[in-house]
Each structure stands twice: as structure tokens, then as C-alpha cells.
Amino acid sequence: MSEKRGSFFLLAITSLLFFLTLSAGTALGDPDGHVLDFKLTGTITAAHADAFDDAVAVATSRNYSAVVIEISTPGGSVDAMLRIIATIDNSPIPVLLFVSPAGTSAWSAGTYILMAAHVSAMAPNSVIGSCQPVSYSPLGSSTINDSKTINALVEVMVTHAQSRGRNQTLAASFVTENTNVDDSEALLYGVIDYRANSLQNLLEQADGMRVNTSSGVVTLHTKDAAITEYGYRIREILLNSIADPLISSLLFMIGIFALIFGFSAPGHGGEILGALAILLALIGMGFNVNVVSVIIVIGGAILLIYELATPGFGLFGISGIILLAMGALLLIPFSPETWAISASWYGAFTATILVVITLIAAIFLFAIYKVLQIRRKKPVIGTIIGEVVVPESNADPGVKIFVMYNGEYWEAKCRNGIVAGKRYTIVDKEGAVLILEEAPQ
Numbered sequence: 001m002s003e004k005r006g007s008f009f010l011l012a013i014t015s016l017l018f019f020l021t022l023s024a025g026t027a028l029g030d031p032d033g034h035v036l037d038f039k040l041t042g043t044i045t046a047a048h049a050d051a052f053d054d055a056v057a058v059a060t061s062r063n064y065s066a067v068v069i070e071i072s073t074p075g076g077s078v079d080a081m082l083r084i085i086a087t088i089d090n091s092p093i094p095v096l097l098f099v100s101p102a103g104t105s106a107w108s109a110g111t112y113i114l115m116a117a118h119v120s121a122m123a124p125n126s127v128i129g130s131c132q133p134v135s136y137s138p139l140g141s142s143t144i145n146d147s148k149t150i151n152a153l154v155e156v157m158v159t160h161a162q163s164r165g166r167n168q169t170l171a172a173s174f175v176t177e178n179t180n181v182d183d184s185e186a187l188l189y190g191v192i193d194y195r196a197n198s199l200q201n202l203l204e205q206a207d208g209m210r211v212n213t214s215s216g217v218v219t220l221h222t223k224d225a226a227i228t229e230y231g232y233r234i235r236e237i238l239l240n241s242i243a244d245p246l247i248s249s250l251l252f253m254i255g256i257f258a259l260i261f262g263f264s265a266p267g268h269g270g271e272i273l274g275a276l277a278i279l280l281a282l283i284g285m286g287f288n289v290n291v292v293s294v295i296i297v298i299g300g301a302i303l304l305i306y307e308l309a310t311p312g313f314g315l316f317g318i319s320g321i322i323l324l325a326m327g328a329l330l331l332i333p334f335s336p337e338t339w340a341i342s343a344s345w346y347g348a349f350t351a352t353i354l355v356v357i358t359l360i361a362a363i364f365l366f367a368i369y370k371v372l373q374i375r376r377k378k379p380v381i382g383t384i385i386g387e388v389v390v391p392e393s394n395a396d397p398g399v400k401i402f403v404m405y406n407g408e409y410w411e412a413k414c415r416n417g418i419v420a421g422k423r424y425t426i427v428d429k430e431g432a433v434l435i436l437e438e439a440p441q
Contacts (some may be wrong), residue, residue, distance in 0.1 A: 034064045035096075035203065035222055038230045044076025044109050047240035049083035055230045056091050056113035064228075065221050066094040069117065072101070075108030075130075085116040085160070092215035094118045098202050099183070107131075111174055112153075114192070116160040118211040119220070121194040121202045122183035128191070129180030130297040131157065144175055150175060163212075199227065242280050246349055253357055255329045257364040271383065295325030304365075306401050321365075325357045387426050387437055391418045400433060410434050 036059040040048055052069070059067045088095045097117035099106045104123070106114055107130040114120045114128060122128065122224040133149050154175045161171035167190040173179040186192045194207075196202035207223035232240070242248055255277030261272025300323030303316045387405065395401040395418040405426070412434040414424060428435035 024089050026214050029047050033226055034062070035059075035066045035068055035225045035227055036064050036230055037199065037227050038067055039114075040069050040071045040073060040075060040110075042240075043244045043246075044073055044080050044084075044113075045240055045243035046077060046080050046083075047236045048076070049080040049244050050088075051230070051232055051240075052234075055088055056093070056095070058230070060091070060093055064093060065225055066096055066203075067091070068096045068098055068227075069113070070098050070100045070135065070199065071106045072099070072104040072109050073106055073108075073110040075110060078109065081109040081112055082156070084113055085156070088113070090214050092213055094211045094213055094218055094220055095203065096121070096206060098196065098199060099123060099128060100199065101299060102126060102197075107180075112157060115157055115164065115166065115171055118164065118213065119194070119206050120164075120166075120192040121196045121197075121205075121211060122186055123196060124183060126183050127180055128186060129174050130177065130178055131174040132178040144162050161191075163221050203227075237300075239283075242283060246352060248281045248354060249328050250356055251277045252297075253324060254360060255279075255281060256297055256324065257360055260301055261364055262305055293327045296323050302323035321361045323357075324361065325354060328353050328357055371385070377440045384426050384429060384434070388423050389426065389434070389436070390423055391420055391436075394418060394420050403434065403436075405434070412436050414438070 006363045036055055038052060040052070056067055065152030070270075093149045095117050096119040097114050098120075099110075099114065099122040102123040103125045105127040111128045111131050129396045131153065133146075133153065154172050157171045157175055158168050160166075161168045170179065170181070170189050170191055181189065181191065183192070183195050187195050194202055194205045196205060203222040203225055208218050209220045210217055211220065212218075242251065258277060260268045260270075260274075262274055265312065285318045285320055298419065300320045303320030303323065306316050306320075384405070389403045389405050389412070391401060391412070393401055395413065397415055398413055398418040399417075400411045401418060402409045403424075404410075411432060412418075412424075412426075414436040416438065418424065423439040424436040425439040426434050427437045
């Protein structure tokens, strides 16, 4: 019986291992059966570049047919953009880019990535373009025409357009003239390969297309392919969130306000919150901060602290808030060499920073005002000493009784004893016990 049980157990283990092997093989995918869907949304950051590099490595190791970038972005970091393009150029498997969902856009840095992809497509009513470098300031943004910057970016755009067989003239005009085109125009003028209503529709259209990858010419086998969505790791999700210029700027300012509150009212955790917020902001910025802006922020903080340490709220406090807001707007050096974002995004960034900083300033100033208001109250012990009470009962020397003072009952004693109805002066206080001496009657 034991041998039968052992044989049955061995058979069960073998069957389980065989099943797991089959399951693992299915999960890994085969050359003609799977594509990896990589979603790239929001401002393009270094975290996106790290994640995409990992996605291509995973898809390559698992023999996926292709990687698809589903993109919707206002633009982002030039360094991250160039890293993503380099990963595409060195990918042994095809990379398809799909501007999706319908009605979205892939402006600026997103258009550069589109031009570098082996296959590019757009959903209905989507838009690409706006690649001319933009100079940012809190008072507004404007396009720049510096030949050194323009020529470098045109070269990136046109080189990849040529290698993918796309319209080089229109590709250059994206940078030099800030041209924008929708999906119909992009297909008509040869900037993209397909218009697609869905990712499945794109995969059906691209099936059989031959593309040139780093491993040579590859024929796409994507019809009816299973789609596996790439899952961002926790580290990438966190870094992607705090690397957004808007989030990192707000974190930095929240940290400054929290430190001001912490120094004004120690013991409430403001110092810890402030230090953590500033640390996260610096990590998100990659320590790429504007030194002048930091000086402005510090100056604003000093003015606020000085104002809060003196009665009233006037010129110093208002000046401090203005400096903090200006510092937040200038904190990240938005130079064209480092950021390729549409002008509309800059406008939204400025408005959001000003509104949020104003609200944060109001909340923290109100909290600090209340704390200082309590601090400036006259000490209770100072008001008790010298006051006169009239006990309603007798007491022997050193014996405590209750007396009425200011509408409240207090314990009191006198070294010479207490006589009801006489006037006694409060000369000291031991804990909650009043020390009395007989006063002139």
C-alpha cells in the first residue's frame, strides 16, 4: 500500500511540474503569440526611461513579438527622451508606438519618440507636433530660435525619420516651425504608418510588416497576438510621481512651509514632515535645482519667520509669500536643453503652482498665527500673583481649603491659618495650590 501511495505521490508531483512547465512556457510567450504593452502617460521622466529599458529587456528574454508604447504626453525630459530613443535603436525586437486613446496628444518629446519607433500609429483625433524648444519664465513662455539648440534637435528628428522611411521635411518642421498634425494628416504626409481604432486593430494592420531592428530585418507576427501589459514596479511608480516637475516643486514648497511651522511650534511633527517632503522633492528633481531659486525660497522663509515672530501681519509676510511662490516657479531649470514640453503645459504649471502655493501659505499661516496667538497670551501664574481672595471657611495653619478665585475653586493654604471673611493676597503657587498671606483689611 505504501508503494502505491509513493507511486501516486511521485506521479502527482511529476504531473504538477509538467503543468507548471507548460504554464511557464505560456507565460513567457512564443515569437508569434505575444506583445508587451508599455503605457507611457504624463510628463516623460527618467523613471519612464528606466521602466522602458526594463520592458524591452523582459520582452526580449521572453521572445515576445514586439513591444508597444501606448503614449499620451505633453512632453518631458530631453535626457529621458533620448534614453528611450536609444533603447528603441538598440532593441532586437520591433517597437511599435501608438498615440492613444482617441483624442489625446503626443507633443514635443513624445513626437521625437514616435519618429524613432519602428512602427508608428495614431488613434482617431489624436495630435502630434509642437517640438520647437520653449523658453520658460513665470511671466510666460516663448519659442526660441537659437540655431545651436534647433539644429541639434532637428538632427535627432530627421535622422530617425530617414531611418524609418518617414517624411523628413515635415519631421524637421515639427522643430523649426512648431507644426502640429492630426492622425489623418500624419498618415497622408507619411509621418506614421497606420491609423488605428484600438491596439488590437493596430496589431492586425502591422502583421507581416518588415522592420529593421538592431538584430536585422524582422517580420512582425502580431495578428491575434496576446497582449500583456507591462507592470511598473513600486520604485518606478514612486520615482515617476515625484519626478514630475509640478509634483517635485509642490513637495519642496510644502517642505519649506512645514519646516517654518515646525520651528514655530516644535513637537508637532512639522520638522519631520518638512525634511521628508524636501528630501523626496530633491530625489525627484535629481538634485537638478536652480541655485538662485533656492536662495529666493530661503529668503522668503526668513521673511515669513521674521513676520510671524513679530505682532501683526504686514510687509515682511506678504513679501515672504511672494518670494516663496517665485522660488517654486523657478526651482526647476526648464532650459530647452533639458526639457521638451509644450507651451500649454508651462502655462498650466504656472497657474497650478500659484494657486496651490497660495492655499498652502494661507493654511500654514493660519495655523502658525493660532500657535503664536496662544504663545503671546499672558501667563496665568502672572495674573494670579498679587490677586486678592476672600475665603468662606476657616483653616488651621498650613491646612488646605477651597477658595473661590475668578469664578473657579482653587486649593489654598496660609502659614498663619485662614479666617473666613478676611481678605488674603495670593503670593505664590505650589502646583495647583495657592499660597496666601493676610492682606490689609
